[in-house]
Amino acid sequence: MSAQLAAAATLSAGTSTGEAFQFWVLGTVAVIGALCTILMRKAVHSALCLAGTMIILAVFYLANGAYFLGIVQIVVYTGAIMMLFLFVVMLVGVTAADSLKETIKGQRWLAALCGLGFGVLLIAGLANASLTQFNGLGKANAGGNVEGLAALIFTKYVFAFEITGALLITAAVGAMVLTHRERTERAKTQRELAEQRVREGKHLPPLPAPGVYARHNAVDIAGLLPDGTPSELTVMQTLRERGQVRDVSGEALSDLKALEQRSAERLERSEEASK
Numbered sequence: 337m338s339a340q341l342a343a344a345a346t347l348s349a350g351t352s353t354g355e356a357f358q359f360w361v362l363g364t365v366a367v368i369g370a371l372c373t374i375l376m377r378k379a380v381h382s383a384l385c386l387a388g389t390m391i392i393l394a395v396f397y398l399a400n401g402a403y404f405l406g407i408v409q410i411v412v413y414t415g416a417i418m419m420l421f422l423f424v425v426m427l428v429g430v431t432a433a434d435s436l437k438e439t440i441k442g443q444r445w446l447a448a449l450c451g452l453g454f455g456v457l458l459i460a461g462l463a464n465a466s467l468t469q470f471n472g473l474g475k476a477n478a479g480g481n482v483e484g485l486a487a488l489i490f491t492k493y494v495f496a497f498e499i500t501g502a503l504l505i506t507a508a509v510g511a512m513v514l515t516h517r518e519r520t521e522r523a524k525t526q527r528e529l530a531e532q533r534v535r536e537g538k539h540l541p542p543l544p545a546p547g548v549y550a551r552h553n554a555v556d557i558a559g560l561l562p563d564g565t566p567s568e569l570t571v572m573q574t575l576r577e578r579g580q581v582r583d584v585s586g587e588a589l590s591d592l593k594a595l596e597q598r599s600a601e602r603l604e605r606s607e608e609a610s611k
Contacts, residue, residue: 358399358461366392383421390414399461404482546570557582564592 369389376382390413397406478484489497524532548559548570558581559570566585568576575581 354460355399358457359396362392362395362457362461380421387414387418387421395458395461402485404485552584554582556580557584560585 366389369385369392372385373382373389376385390409394406394409394414397403397409479487546553546555546557546559556571556575558566558568561567564585566583571581
C-alpha cells in the first residue's frame with residue numbers, strides 16, 4: 337500500500353480528478369481496514385476488515401485496467417478470506433446475543449451509508465476504467481493483459497515470484513509441523529479409562545448430553561436436572577470459561593409450574609366429576 341501511495345504522489349500530475357479522488361478515498365479506507373484487521377479484538381471482525389481491504393484492492397486493479405488481476409483478487413483472495421471467516425465462526429463460535437446487541441448507536445444507518453458510498457465509487461471506477469485510457473496501459477497490454485502479466489512474472493520478476501512461492505510453502509509446512517504433536521505414551525483403552533474413573537471416584541456413568549430436559553439440543557445450553565436447575569456437567573469447560581453458556585432454567589421452571597397447575601386443575605375437575 338505504501339508503494340501505491342508513493343506512486344500516486346509521483347504521478348498525481350498525470351491522473352484525472354476522478355481517478356485521484358477515487359484513489360485517496362478508497363486508499364484511506366483500505367489502510368483503515370488493514371489497521372482494524374490487526375487491532376480488532378474479535379477474530380470475526382478482523383476477517384471482515386481484511387475482506388473489505390481485499391475488495392478495495394480489486395477495485396484498484398479494475399480501475400487501472402488490470403481486469404485479470406481484479407477478478408483473481410475477488411475470486412481467489414476475497415473468496416479465501418470468506419472461507420476463513422466461516423472457519424473462524426465455526427471454531428470460535430458466535431452466540432445469539434451478539435447478533436441482537438447493537439454496541440454502536442446508529443450503526444445500521446452508517447453501514448447503509450457506507451455501502452451506498454462504496455457502490456457509487458465502484459461504479460465510478462469501473463466507468464472511468466472503461467472510458468479513459470491511462471498512460472502506458474496500451475504498451476503494457478499490447479499482447480493482452482494475461483500475456484503481459486505472464487511475461488512480467490516469468491521474466492522480470494521470476495525470482496521474486498519463486499521466492500514468494502517458496503516462502504508460502506515453507507509457512508504451510510511450518511504450520512503443520514508446529515501443530516503436529518507426537519504421542520509419547522500409549523493411549524488408554526475404554527476399559528482402563530473406566531477403571532480409572534472407578535478408582536478416583538469420578539462420575540461413573542456417561543455424562544448427560546447438552547440440552548437434556550431443556551427443549552434444546554445446542555451445545556451452549558446446559559442440561560437440566562429433574563428439579564429444573566442446570567447441570568454444569570453437560571457443557572464443555574471451554575464454553576463455561578468464555579461465558580457463552582445460555583441459561584434456560586427459568587423458562588423450564590415456568591413451564592414446569594404451568595404444567596403442575598394444569599395437572600392440579602385436571603385432578604380437581606376429575607374429583608368433582610366423580611362426586
